[in-house]
Amino acid sequence: MTITINGQDVRIPPDPRVSLLDLLREHLHLTGTKKGCNQGACGACTVLVDGARIISCLALSVQYEGRSITTIEGLASDGALHPLQQAFIEHDGFQCGYCTPGQICSALGMVEEVKRGVPSYVTGDLSAEAIALTDDELRERMSGNLCRCGAHNGIVDAIAEVFAEPAQ
Amino acid sequence: MTPFSYTRAADAADAIVRGSATGAKYLGGGTNLVDLMRGVSPATVSRILERAGLSRDLAAIDEFQIGARQLPSTLQPKSISAPESLLDLG
Ligand SMILES: Cc1cc2nc3c(=O)[nH]c(=O)nc-3n(C[C@H](O)[C@H](O)[C@H](O)COP(=O)(O)OP(=O)(O)OC[C@H]3O[C@@H](n4cnc5c(N)ncnc54)[C@H](O)[C@@H]3O)c2cc1C
Ligand code: FES
Ligand code: FES
Numbered sequence: 463m464t465i466t467i468n469g470q471d472v473r474i475p476p477d478p479r480v481s482l483l484d485l486l487r488e489h490l491h492l493t494g495t496k497k498g499c500n501q502g503a504c505g506a507c508t509v510l511v512d513g514a515r516i517i518s519c520l521a522l523s524v525q526y527e528g529r530s531i532t533t534i535e536g537l538a539s540d541g542a543l544h545p546l547q548q549a550f551i552e553h554d555g556f557q558c559g560y561c562t563p564g565q566i567c568s569a570l571g572m573v574e575e576v577k578r579g580v581p582s583y584v585t586g587d588l589s590a591e592a593i594a595l596t597d598d599e600l601r602e603r604m605s606g607n608l609c610r611c612g613a614h615n616g617i618v619d620a621i622a623e624v625f626a627e628p629a630q
Numbered sequence: 631m632t633p634f635s636y637t638r639a640a641d642a643a644d645a646i647v648r649g650s651a652t653g654a655k656y657l658g659g660g661t662n663l664v665d666l667m668r669g670v671s672p673a674t675v676s677r678i679l680e681r682a683g684l685s686r687d688l689a690a691i692d693e694f695q696i697g698a699r700q701l702p703s704t705l706q707p708k709s710i711s712a713p714e715s716l717l718d719l720g
Contacts, residue, residue, distance in 0.1 A: 478636035481664070501665050520664045524636050525657070 463527050467492070468536030474523045482518035482526060483507045486533060494534035494563045498608070505607030508564040508571070509533050515571025517606075534563035537570075546570065549620035557611035565607045569621045572603045595626045631667050 463474040467490065474480075475489060483500070486492045486509070498506035500519045507519040510532040537544040546566050549555070556562040576595050581588050584602045593599065600618055609617065639645035649656055657663055 478634065479631045500668075502661050516659070517661070520659075520661045522636070522657075522660060522664060525660060 463524070465523065465526050465528070466530040468531070468533060474527055478522055478524045480523050482509070482516075482521040482523050482531070485523045486518065486531075492533055492535050495567075496560055496563060498560070498564075503608075504561070504564075505568055506561050506564040508568040508607065510567050510571055513571065513574055515568050532567070534566060537566065546620065546624050549623050550617070553616045553620040553623065554613065555616040555620040556609075556613050561607060561609045561611075561613075565604070565609070565617055568604060568607045569625070572600075573621075573625045575603070595622070597622070597626075600626065634667075 463476075464471045465474050465485075466472070467486070472485075472490060475485065480489070483495060483497055486495050487497065495509055495518060496506040497519060498504035500507075502517050502520045505517065507517050508515050509518045510516075511526060511529050513532075537547060543551075544566070546569060550562060550566065555565070573595070576593050576599070579591070579593060581593065582599060582602045584598045585593055597618065600621055601614075604617070604621070637648065639648050645656070648654060655663065
């Protein structure tokens, strides 16, 4: 029983109680992914499963057998930061940094949801072919990722710089 | 969390058979149940079953989703205090 983590095949622990978050942090020592609440409320543990964002604290590792997980550790390539990581630095998208790995993974999953046309609570036209990543959309869609330091303005600016269409 | 077993059902029919076993619980995304198993009723879950993709089969029956991996109409556990096994329909 294996799971792919940042491109590496990893054996899933036989105990089905091991959450994906604990597999990452305690078993594999990939401590980039953070444990904030362990109950699905803060988003600090967000990782990507085949590109989709999930909260790893309420995910059992066994559920994701055969799937491909990307954590914050898997985003840089050949030492070069992912453009969104770089933008977080440039826009002061963090203070303590505890929420940051979750914010960045969540944003990457969120952008794919927008591309697939998945509406949010603030989407006006549910039948629209393409959804624009406006400030309202961005804030609503990132609302599951809390930041105790209040770095939200920088977070929004960083994500907007990389992904939002420039205003016409 | 008390030990439990985890199984993936082969298909919908298999899921229904296994899900009717005493103490069995279905597992969708786990965002309610895993939390619950840690907190409210940690001593009562003994088995989990999963059938990948089944949620999507079920999704076709209903008209809308609420953003989680299961549908509102499927989220009515009769008792939150007595599951012994879980059937994952994720
Ligand atoms: C931080 C947080 C905030 C939340 N806020 C809200 C909110 O504002 N409003 C709201 O409505 N909900 C809220 N929820 C609850 C959320 O909607 C549920 O966690 C989610 O819908 C559960 O989906 P799941 O697929 O993860 O189900 P699971 O946790 O896998 O399963 C939930 C229950 O449904 C059963 N089940 C699963 N699949 C099936 C099936 N196919 N057939 C029959 N039974 C099945 C399980 O056995 C279990 O009893 C919140 C949850 C969290 C963690
Ligand atoms: S640690 Fe997973 S949501 Fe808070
Ligand atoms: S930067 Fe500290 S919690 Fe967000």
